[in-house]
Amino acid sequence: MHHKTKMLSAVLLVSVMALSACSSKDEEKDNNASASGVNASGQANTDPLGKYDPPIELHVGQATDSTVKFLDGESFDNNPWHKEYEDVLGINLKYDWVADTSDASQYESKLNVTIASGELPDVMYVPKKQFKMLVDGDQIEDLTDAFNTYASPLTKKILMSDPKIVDAMMTDGKLLGIPNVGSLMDxxxxxxxxxxxxxxxxxxxxxxxxxxxxxxxxxxxxxxxxxxxxxxxxxxxxxxxxxxxxxxxxxxxxxxxxxxxxxxxxxxxxxxxxxxxxxxxxxxxxxxxxxxxxxxxxxxxxxxxxxxxxxxxxxxxxxxxxxxxxxxxxxxxxxxxxxxxxxxxxxxxxxxxxxxxxxxxxxLPLSGFTVVRKGYAHPEAVIKALNLMFENYDGDRSSHWTPIDQDKKYVDKGVLLMKYPLIYMEPPTMNMDTQVKLLDAFKKNDPSIVNDLNTKRAYDAIMKYRSGDNTGWAFDKMFGENSGQAVYQDYQKNDQLxxxxxxxxxxxxxxxxxxxxxxxxxxxxxxxxxxxxxxxxxxxxxxxxxxxxxxxxxxxxxxxxxxxxx
Amino acid sequence: MNKLLNRGSVPLHLMLIPAVALVFIFNYIPLFGIVIAFEKYIPARGVFHSKWVGFQNFTYLIHLPGTFQTLVNTLYISLMKIIAFIVVPVIFALLLNEVRNKLFKRSVQTIVYLPHFMSWIILSGILIDILSPSDGIVNMLLKSFGLKPIFFLGDVHWFPYVIVSSDLWKEFGFNTILYLAALTAINPTLYEAAKMDGAGRWRQTFHVTLPGIVPVIVLLATLSMGNVLNAGFDQVFNLYSPAVYQSGDILDTFIYRLGMLDAQYGVATAVGLFKSVVSFIFIAGSYALARKFADYRVF
Incomplete structure (x- = not known):
């Protein structure tokens, strides 16, 4: 009998050790989380582009697709947008995972597994269905206050342009995620x-x-x-x-x-x-x-x-x-x-x-939400990142950002920097405005009409195509005379949606x-x-x-x- | 008691501890997750705070259209697989055993074993091309005989057979090797004795070779009965399409859609539990039969 008890206790000892190894790892993580929470308190600056000092870390679950390309040596962790977030906002993005959205069901199963495991990244993009799961599980932060306090006027203007969309983005009167608002027409x-x-x-x-x-x-x-x-x-x-x-x-x-x-x-x-x-x-x-x-x-x-x-x-x-x-x-x-x-x-x-x-x-162009994990210490960081994106592309900072975005080394390789930001959205009418401006510029032969980044990108590509370089051809077919966007103008005119x-x-x-x-x-x-x-x-x-x-x-x-x- | 704990066997038993611990942690603790099958499980609330719904997930499944069809499909495909995986490798091993040329024998053995190492994600791409009705090699052959091309992967009637035969092609080499190993274990004196008694090749095969490998056949057959509800997830998942759901949708793809896509974890777990129970009954049943008729015992 004596031997038997010994053996049993040995078995128990091994399993207890294994179990405690698992749980101590969890505790460590919790400690880290609360430690970073302490650091954050004491920030009272409500500047939409206010910088974190010391810099904060933001863990991202990133959605990607087949059109995302990188220059040699660059990646999601190392590119102009990553640097921009760090320099301007003091946000250091860490990518927990990157998942392809080209196959929607694969992206959704990735999210379902993530949600079931409970190991959420600080920020990720989720379609409506997973959004509902997260809301039901009370796993995400309420962003209403952060949005009201930190969103820049430009951000508010673009996001809240359509009452139907505003209606769809609120959940019981609360903003629980940044809606991914797109263009109806596109x-x-x-x-x-x-x-x-x-x-x-x-x-x-x-x-x-x-x-x-x-x-x-x-x-x-x-x-x-x-x-x-x-x-x-x-x-x-x-x-x-x-x-x-x-x-x-x-x-x-x-x-x-x-x-x-x-x-x-x-x-x-x-x-x-x-x-x-x-x-x-x-x-x-x-x-x-x-x-x-x-x-x-x-x-x-x-x-x-x-x-x-x-x-x-x-x-x-x-x-x-x-x-x-x-x-x-x-x-x-x-x-x-x-x-x-x-x-x-x-x-x-x-x-x-x-x-x-x-x-x-x-x-309705609201495919999903960018959500913040419940308990993340800086929910407003997402709003700031959104502000910065809009300012760089459509606002006052575009003169600073345009030369970086349109750097020859990116344009020549067909690399689109707009694929990298934490949240990227376009003003709903952007592409149609671009088409009108472009045709106008070509008709009057007046490049000065081209005054925003999107139009300039298309204009430069089309000029390249006209000078015999076929790599710019696609832009002519997206925005030129017999292009996809030209058809959208018809749809708009004839109420064909x-x-x-x-x-x-x-x-x-x-x-x-x-x-x-x-x-x-x-x-x-x-x-x-x-x-x-x-x-x-x-x-x-x-x-x-x-x-x-x-x-x-x-x-x-x-x-x-x-x-x-x- | 004393006999069990005699001096010599204690260290041996102690050596078992890591393995027992592994099985306990990874196979027994997760069994606890079975309770999810009886809950309206919401991950954020966890196992303890999700709503207990009793057998509701099971009744939901019974009423869900398509459950019965997937069960039938699964059984149909897996039973064909189980039979094919006994018959074909045995015959192939017997044939290969008769080959005199060692080099030929070894190379055939290796070549049939090769597909075993390829994953279904790769093989599915190859199969889609090989079986293509317009320019796949199989249909080119059919056309050259004046037959109509067949859309193997898009035809409800053909799909299960494509699944069974492609899986057979991929995996039969593995079982063949097991049988070949069993064949080498047969005592050569038995053949000599048979020859002395005037038995020809056929007689030797039926009265010496086959009885010699029956224990291995029974063992593999018993083990495979546990797979009666596993029709091969990664294979079917990579080859099926809406056009063949009717005959190709199996329990595992069904669980995948319920659990991974719809996030109905409770229902998906209920199907899984159902599968385990059925597999358990089958494996216990076939073990009992094996014990009775072939005197095969694990314990």
Whole structure:
């Protein structure tokens, strides 16, 4: 018996040691946190750009995407913006992790794991759904006071320009995160066509959905690249066919808009919000897509290709027709232009299937929030960082920042410094203003009209392109005469936008049910397009959608809608 | 008691302590997380302060459309895998065992083993290209025989078989090596005796070789029964798409979407617990059978 007790105690001893090793690590961390909290107190300076002395540390979970590039030797930890925060504000950014947002579901699962682990960075960007989780868990700081005290007039002006957005950014009257406010217009899709192919095959510009079909057919069957092989695609599509609102390239959402169907958006039908994907218009759109797929006008393998795989076909000069945003010019069309100098893309407004003008569907430009971890000692640091960003790009400090941002070494390599700040936002009308200014400057041949950073960047690039350097081509296609932004001007003029009727934070029923419903939707729509399910399965889908939770979600959304319209 | 604690075995038992501690810390303490399956779990509130909901997560699952289908898919794919992983490696090992040329034998052994070292994320890219209906090598072959190309990864009927056969291709080399090792352990005198009795190659195979490796077959079969609800997450996750959800969505991808994307941790844990319980029943059941019919024992 004696031996047995000894052995047992040995086992216990080992496990206790292991456990205590874990817990002592936690304690250490807590001590650090409280120590830095003590340092912070005693700051009473309310200057929007007040500097921390001694400098503070801010741990960031950084979102990145495929367009973020660095010069050799530079990184998120070492670049002009990192230095600017340190020099001006005394904020030393430390990057806990960097995660790619190109694949939205991967970024969200990264966030979900982070939130579940409880190891939050001081600051991170979260989409609405994770925002709700953090609010429910009481894991983030209330920024209302910090915002009121520290936000500069410019910051307030830009963020609070639209009452709908102000409404959407407050949670029970409190500001719990810095909303990521964007431009409504910049989210609209246009029709992009390889203009050189169009000319070569003598095709008309797309005006109706039949034109789109005709162009797709010609691009597939008439060998637009002239290599004698049937290796070109028609209309671009990728495995997430209707990926509203996150897509932006090779998406079919605005194809459905031709039939006045608004997949994945909420539509006001007789004063009540209804889900767009289950409306009868959607069936018409799917019917056409099924027909086009059958005729080979959509890549028969689209369901195994993601956006970047489709982009490879563009770069290789095998694809010439897609729906996408104005920035498609810089990615992926510029890659196409780099390899084939004759490649020429042109943007057209989306087309309609009937006499009624088609409206491009957009989401209210509030995709998520930059939040501060509960218990972080300097929540106002985020507001200051935001102030500095706006001042540098759109305010008084732009004369200081422009030469740094427009340094030849960055511009030549196509590196965009605006991708580095802790929070980056553009005034909602910035790109459209730029387009107007640019055309004006070119018409009057007067460079002095170009007086802000965004316009100057585009102006310089376009001048470069005109002097024969193709690397500036994309800017001509984003802001020039037949560009994406030029189409947006048309949208503006003709009132061609449809704004998603629901812009609140998703409620519990929606959070719980929507992904199951969306799975059913994805499955049904993909099968119908591929012809492996008959078109009439759409009706069965609608019934099923309603019965397995769609009706509950609709009821929840309408509660929000009713409260909003009171 | 005295026998157990005789002098010689005490140090040996002490040496077990680190391993026991590891298993305890990493396998037993986390078992505590099972309670999440009975809670409306919110990470910020933690295990102790989340709302206790009893079996609500399970009833929610039963009513969730698609749960049954994923269960059927999982069983279908994993049972095919379990059978294939017994039959194919055994036959292959037997065949390879008959090869006289050592160099050929060794190189085949190595080559079939190679895919085992590649991850599914890489292999999925290769498979998508190989199986492409327009320019993949498999469909080129089919077309050259005048057959219609098949969209293997986009077709509900083909998808499970693609999953099973590609996994088989990747992993069967590993099991083959286990069987080959077992084959070398058979006493050569048995073959000599069989020859003396006038047994040909076939007779030797059926009466000496196969009985000789039955214990290993039973062992591997028993162990694989525990995987009856594991149809291979990383493989399916990298190959499936909405077009094949109907036959390709398995419990693990289902848990992934519930837990990682929807953050419904309670429900995801409930599925996980369900999986563990079923696996436990299967492994215990097959062990009992193995014990009864093949006299195979762990203890």
């Amino acid at each position: 989210q609209a899709d246009v029709v992009w066509v390889r203009q050189d192919w169009l000319k070569k095959l003598n095709l008309p510009a797309p005006k109706t959905i039949d034109d789109i079909e005709k162009i797709a057919e010609a691009f597939v069957k008439q060998d637009p690249d002239g290599n004698g092989k049937a290796d070109t695609y028609g209309l671009a599509a990728n495995k997430d066919s209707f990926n509203f609102p996150t897509a932006g390239f090779a998406d079919l959402t605005s194809f459905a808009n031709a039939y006045h169907a608004y997949p994945r958006a909420w539509v006001d039908v007789n004063g009540k919000l209804e889900y767009g994907s289950v409306q009868p218009q959607m069936k018409q759109a799917l019917a056409k897509l099924q027909e086009m797929y059958k005729e080979g006008l959509i890549d028969s393998e689209f369901i195994v290709k993601d956006g970047s795989k489709v982009a490879e076909s563009v770069a290789a000069g095998k694809l010439g027709l897609t729906y996408g945003r104005y920035w498609n010019a810089i990615w992926p069309f510029q890659d196409n232009k780099n390899q084939d100098k004759n490649a020429d893309w042109q943007a057209y407004p989306i087309v309609s299937a009937d006499d009624e003008t088609a409206k491009a569907q957009v989401d 449809f704004v998603n009727g629901f812009y609140g934070v998703p409620g519990p029923v929606m959070n719980e049910r929507m992904s199951t419903l969306q799975k059913l939707e994805d499955e049904t729509f993909t099968k119908i397009i591929m012809g492996s399910a008959p078109l009439d399965d759409f009706d069965k889908f609608v019934e099923r959608w309603k019965s397995i939770g769609g009706d509950d979600v609709t009821a929840e959304v309408n509660e929000w809608y009713a409260a909003k319209n009171k």
